[in-house]
Amino acid sequence: MAFIRVALYLHVPFCVKKCPYCDFYSLPHVPSEEEEKTYLHALKTEVLYLKDFVEKLSGTEIKITTFYAGGGTPSLLSHGFYQELFEFLSSQFKFTPVELTLEANPDTLTPEKIKGFLKTGFNRLSLGVQSLSKKGLKTLQRTYNLKTALKALETAASLFPNLSIDFIFGWKGQGLKTLEEEIKKALSFSPTHLSFYELTLEHETPFSAFSPNKPVELFYQFIEHTLESQGYLRYEISNYARPGFECKHNLFYWEVKPYVGLGPSAVSRMANLRWQNPKDLKIYIETLLTEKKLPLTPLELLKPLDFAKEYVFMGLRLKKGINLRNLTAKFGYYLDPWLLKNLIEKGLIERKGNRVSLTSHGTLFHNQVVKLLWETLGKD
Numbered sequence: 180m181a182f183i184r185v186a187l188y189l190h191v192p193f194c195v196k197k198c199p200y201c202d203f204y205s206l207p208h209v210p211s212e213e214e215e216k217t218y219l220h221a222l223k224t225e226v227l228y229l230k231d232f233v234e235k236l237s238g239t240e241i242k243i244t245t246f247y248a249g250g251g252t253p254s255l256l257s258h259g260f261y262q263e264l265f266e267f268l269s270s271q272f273k274f275t276p277v278e279l280t281l282e283a284n285p286d287t288l289t290p291e292k293i294k295g296f297l298k299t300g301f302n303r304l305s306l307g308v309q310s311l312s313k314k315g316l317k318t319l320q321r322t323y324n325l326k327t328a329l330k331a332l333e334t335a336a337s338l339f340p341n342l343s344i345d346f347i348f349g350w351k352g353q354g355l356k357t358l359e360e361e362i363k364k365a366l367s368f369s370p371t372h373l374s375f376y377e378l379t380l381e382h383e384t385p386f387s388a389f390s391p392n393k394p395v396e397l398f399y400q401f402i403e404h405t406l407e408s409q410g411y412l413r414y415e416i417s418n419y420a421r422p423g424f425e426c427k428h429n430l431f432y433w434e435v436k437p438y439v440g441l442g443p444s445a446v447s448r449m450a451n452l453r454w455q456n457p458k459d460l461k462i463y464i465e466t467l468l469t470e471k472k473l474p475l476t477p478l479e480l481l482k483p484l485d486f487a488k489e490y491v492f493m494g495l496r497l498k499k500g501i502n503l504r505n506l507t508a509k510f511g512y513y514l515d516p517w518l519l520k521n522l523i524e525k526g527l528i529e530r531k532g533n534r535v536s537l538t539s540h541g542t543l544f545h546n547q548v549v550k551l552l553w554e555t556l557g558k559d
């Protein structure tokens with residue numbers, strides 16, 4: 180049987196507490212040993228059902244190329260949990276991931292825990308410090324202080340050669356001087372990768388009333404300039420890496436390749452189907468263990484237009500942009516040449532041969548540019 184390369188995501192729906200700006204599905208709850216076991220049991224059941232479903236759907240065997248534990252707070256779980264999950268995945272799939280990422284929060288890490296995660300096979304740690312300023316950590320209502328964040332970074336950097344550090348910027352009261360100091364502290368740990376996400380005001384979070392510290396463009400420019408001068412390339416709107424250390428797992432999403440998600444709220448896209456698991460741990464577990472079926476809600480059938488739209492949306496997040504020839508050859512659509520010319524004249528996009536990408540200025544208007552391009556997508 181032929182095989183298909185797939186990125187595998189695991190959602191860990193537990194956090195020490197819920198952060199006010201967070202829109203990801205997670206419960207403010209530290210799981211007991213028993214709850215960890217139940218969750219693992221449900222995941223194994225999901226894997227069994229999925230294997231059957233996905234292999235029938237694609238007519239191929241699955242080869243897991245990357246593994247990413249995100250959340251929530253994956254570092255809340257024990258390394259024994261991951262050990263058992265990896266053994267099970269190896270018994271069901273070609274489980275040969277080149278990259279295994281664990282998202283972690285500073286106050287859930289001890290040297291012993293990090294060593295345990297390394298032993299299970301994780302080879303990339305993504306540490307969500309979010310800020311390296313006392314004021315930033317307080318404003319973002321993180322559960323740890325600066326000392327804990329720096330200690331976790333020191334330990335992680337000494338044990339994980341492939342380390343990513345996640346930041347949130349644009350919080351109220353953050354100026355360029357503070358941002359500069361935060362970046363300087365982060366770079367002293369020589370990470371291979373850095374992410375900078377703008378504080379977005381999700382409508383249903385308590386932070387909606389806050390106004391971020393504008394202007395955002397200055398922050399973006401400052402981050403890009405500072406990191407590029409230190410050898411990090413901005414390869415995606417919010418992500419920077421030393422050459423060769425781009426996140427292979429996330430590239431599956433941005434390059435519209437197949438991925439499968441395990442756990443509540445996780446999304447999957449295989450062949451021409453997309454589905455999402457329920458954003459509810461209880462329903463997720465009950466559907467698998469009591470009703471003995473996959474919790475696919477909803478199951479969407481994707482048309483070529485959906486793929487073309489996803490390719491434009493995701494591809495324009497990448498520095499390299501999209502390939503116009505691929506858009507037509509793979510999905511049967513093309514972009515309106517008149518609109519492209521207009522967007523180039525406005526300094527929002529640039530074109531090199533068949534490649535179209537956003538300019539630095541254009542990245543600030545990603546959603547608006549994509550919306551215009553979507554409206555004028557033509558069928559070949």
Ligand code: SF4
Pocket residue numbers: 193194195196197198201202203205250251252284307
């Ligand atoms: S720790 Fe991360 S996932 Fe959990 S609530 Fe806070 S931001 Fe969301």
